[in-house]
Amino acid sequence: MPDAFLKLSATDRHEVLALAADRAGRPAYLLEKDVWVVWTLSAMFSAPFGDHLVFKGGTSLSKAYGAIRRFSEDVDLTYDIRQIAPDLTENGTRLMPPSRSQQRRWTDTIRERLTGWLESTALDALNRAIAAENVPARARRGEKPDTLVVEYEGSSEGHSYVAPVVLLEFGARSTGEPADRMNVGCDAAAHLPDVTFPTASPRVMHVERTFWEKATAIHVACSGGRANWDRFARHWYDLVQLDRKGHAERALVDRELAKAVAEHKANFFRETVRATGEVIDYGLAVGGQLRLVPTGEVLQALRADYGKMIDGGLFFDVPASFESVIAQCKDIEDRANQR
Secondary structure, three states, X not given: OOEEHHHOOHHHHHHHHHHHHHHHOOOHHHHHHHHXXXXXXXXXXXXXXXXXXXXXXXXXXXXXXXXXXXXXXXXXXXXXXXXXXXXXXXXXXXXXXXXXXXXXXXXXXXXXXXXXXXXXXXXXXXXXXXXXXXOOEEEEEOOOOOEEEEEEOOOOOOEXXXXXXXXXXXXXXXXXOOEEEOOEOOHHHHHOOOEEOOOEOOEEEOHHHHHXXXXXXXXXXXXXXXOOOOOOOHHHHHHXXXXXXXXXXXXXXXXXXXXXXXXXXXXXXXXEOOOOOOEOOHHHHOOOOOOOOOOHHHHHHHHHHHHHHHHOOOEOOOOOOHHHHHXXXXXXXXXXXXX
């Protein structure tokens, strides 16, 4: 019977990862973190509440769809709004606040309930899984109220850009749909058939919705509505990869989906231009005025962050230049605005 990776000693895990890294041509610390990402997904989606979660974001694009050629380290999850707020949604018949005056009430109520659910239910599920499987890790609350963290015992030397932790970021202001169950495995498994690695079967947000989630987030950044650019350059890279795989074009023609994302963000993720206080209009973003090309200090900050990604070994292949990524995003912007 093949050895289970997480049951090996730290020394043996180190040797196994070194062999996998040599065969894959990738850093051992990234292959190790990937194992813990998959283990975390397995723990979450095998829990009693797993059917009410949706896996989304860049890691879903990498692990479930193979749509991007970079390592994505965080786990973004949506807990179904119908589960956390059946009273507000009238048992699922209403998914948006009925009026602008109710937006803040919905957001505050859901945030408070999500924080309690993470503490009482989700964190407990992680700790139970850690204890049941006796794996070298511990789970705790994250620095932000909507996050949990799995800290694992690293067996390989890491990098300052990639810590030995898996960050789980939760939201609960949508259903996360459309989504499908998909199988996810560890990258090292293909190179080590004599070792067993964790697997997971999360419900995964459709890639076209993820495109619009990222595109509208970039639009906010390019419109002057964001101040922190740390670890944000990956969104531009992801759009380019989605375009190269044909996913972007399918998303661009799905105007109803674009409008649904815009409506959801307008209700739950109100953003303003920092310099003027003007509210950023998501409807305009999906209606012919999408902005995907940053300028000034934003451009410089993203260029620096992109360089950190390269230094951290996060790309599976030789990465495109930052300038070419921005140029391709300009092309996507033009095509989106011509629809």
